Amino acid sequence: MMLVTAAHAQSASENGAPADTGTHTETGAGHGSEPHFPPFNAHYFPSQILWLAIVFALFYQFMAKTVVPRIGGILENRRDRIAQDLDEANRLKEETDEAIAAYEQELADARSKAHEISRQAHEKAKAEAEAEQAKVEEELSEKADAAEAEIERVKTEALGHVGSIAEETAAAIVEQLLGKAPSENEVATAVEAERMRQIEGA
Amino acid sequence: MEHSPTDPIHQFNIYHLIPIDIGGLDLSFTNASLFMAIAAIIGAGFLYMTTGSRGLVPTRMQSVSEMFYEFTADMLRESAGSGGMRFFPFVFSLFCFLLVGNLLGMFPYFFTITAQIVVTFTLAILVIGVVLVYGIRQHGIKFFKLFVPDGVPGPLLILVVPIEVLSFISRPISLSIRLFGNMLAGHITLKVFAGFVFSLGTLGALGVATAVLPLIMTVALTALELLVAALQAYVFAVLTCLYLNDALHPSH
Structure with a gap:
């Protein structure tokens, strides 16, 4: 391009050095004095096309090689990350659900176990109480039997003594009435006779 | 050749910055070339700089770049x-280059590269060239089914095919003239109204008072032109996409 710059130097001066004088002399540069509507001035078409091609080609290269992959990568990354986070969230949710289910299962188990234990304790206590009761009842009935036997014994003994008591009493009454004690045989016979009479009369 | 300060055409003048002449062909680096380069550097520079940190959570500027990317995608x-x-x-x-080029033109004293028919036409030819080259390379002769719509009876094809061909040929013309015309007309209108402000302003007190009207107009037009600048870059890009669709799926 340096070479070109050197080459055009004289052509530029021939054309009246448009770059130096600035803004408007250039319309006449390639086309005499005919005034041109600048966008339709074909004199600049080659330069426009050339520089557009150069600039756009470089721009496209940069966009295609650097910018698009970079922004695409950022967006891709974000999408992946979001998807990953969602997966992670789902996984954690599942774990939580599992934990909750396990907890509830455990709770139910514990509850039924506690129920079982209390039931067993209840039954045991009941059985013990019943056994105790039976034992006490047995003891009591034994004592009652013993007492009854004692009463029976005492009663028979007492009844056994009734004859002699009546004889003594009758002898004492006769002695008081007659002043002399009857013989034991008489008394015993009389009492016996009386008792027989009473038993028969009853 | 003096030019008046209100000359609306003056802004489109091209002048040499680095004169280059090869075989009588003027290939100088001009103010137009300079602004092409500036547009490319600003466009690429913005996208490159703002995405430098590659943040997972984008900064404000990075999200602007991402927005442009996703919008185009x-x-x-x-x-x-x-x-x-x-x-x-x-x-x-294309989109970024045209958008930055259009918007750069909105700065006073800046050159509007897209208000040059040769620039827009070159880009339009580039688009159509890509469509043709890719279409023919990919589909071979089938690419020309593009000009033969399905379900049209034989005799009518004699009429329809030339119309289709003509419409294809007119694409680069309409594509380039649309952008060029919008930018050119907008900038001329803007300059004309701004010129009224200047002209009226030199006419004494009453003139200054009246100059308010074209001033308001200029402000409003500036807003409109900003919209047009963005819109025309978008339109160019959208049409490019549609034409590329033909290259990809010629039998429609």
């Missing part, structure tokens, strides 16, 4: 399908 995907994504760098480059 969606546009291309909707028009040309996911197969069209191979042209994404091309469409994205």
